Amino acid sequence: MRVTDDSPTLDVLERLSAATDRVTFESLLRQLGLPEGVLRGRLRKLVDRGWVVAEPDDSYAIGVVALRPGSAYLLADRTVRLAAPLLTQLRDRLDEAVRLVRLDPPGIVCIASREPAQDTAGSAVGRRMPAYASASGKAILAELPRERVVALLDLGFEAHTSESVADRATLFEELAETRARGWAYERGQFQPGVGCVAAAVPGTTDAISVGVPLARLTDDHAVEIAANLVRTTEELGEALRR
Known part of the structure; x- marks a missing residue:
């Protein structure tokens, strides 16, 4: 044969x-x-x-x-199904772009999204991003063992924008801050003019993020978003454990 x-x-x-x-x-x-x-x-x-x-x-x-295979994957994915109403509720509360992302080494990929009324860019599903340059990626990396993060960085690590973290020591400091705080926060590190707040979904290598133009992303607004995000990710994590 x-x-x-x-x-x-x-x-x-x-x-x-x-x-x-x-x-x-x-x-x-x-x-x-x-x-x-x-x-x-x-x-x-x-x-x-x-x-x-x-x-x-x-x-x-x-x-x-x-x-076809991408659609079949999403239709069969339990996390995507359970997250759907939670993402919609979060989008409606905040009126900002909401993303569910998954670790897909060496980066992350968006597997579900909800867009606000003022957004004209369309769905981000399927979009790949470097984990080290995005809040959602950092939220996931912060929960991984250090050796696994190092192995991922060995696959490629460079500044994505002028605001991106460009060295490993600084990145690991950010990951430590993320773990202590319970959510990740970046301003223009992945996309110029846009910031992001994200929290990991417990027990998974997924995260939910909210992207906001820097013009209206104050630190107080980031804290407000984070409080909503943490509640949503905890609710999703609990649903997945049932």
């Missing part, structure tokens, strides 16, 4: 799904280091099956079929 190595196909899908725009064939060739004929063949099969979209300029993007 012939055994086919699917690693190149998975590598192509992972690169395209992580990209924020179309990726040229030449760029994929450089990134993946595959023989040109092998890459062309894999792309052709993926395009034929709808997993990848080919553009006339020989660039490629993830296709609509890729939504």
Whole structure:
């Protein structure tokens, strides 16, 4: 029986799904280091099956079929189901963007979101972020053993914005403060002009965050948000234990 190595196909899908725009064939060739004929063949099969979209300029993007496994994952996820009404309630109370994120090494990924009325950016579900640069990531990292955090940082650690933490000693200080306080807080470390407050969901590697434009994110407002967040994450953690 012939055994086919699917690693190149998975590598192509992972690169395209992580990209924020179309990726040229030449760029994929450089990134993946595959023989040109092998890459062309894999792309052709993926395009034929709808997993990848080919553009006339020989660039490629993830296709609509890729939504199927992601949607199936979210539909089957118990945390997402139990969190749904809690996220809506939190969004309605605060009128700010609310996210449920999960550790997906080396970063985090948004698995559910609720947008406020004034938001025009749309859902953040599927968006990946560096754990060390986001409040939600720090809330999760603060609950992990130090050696596991070090292993994650070894996979990549650099300043994301001009406000990002750029050295490990400072990051571990922030994580210690997060543990002591019970919630994480960052201002412009992931996205310029936006701050975030987050709390980990007990017993999981998930967190719930609230993002707020810095123009209205005062320290007092952050404390108010945090109080609501901690209640919500504790309620979700209790529901998951039942």
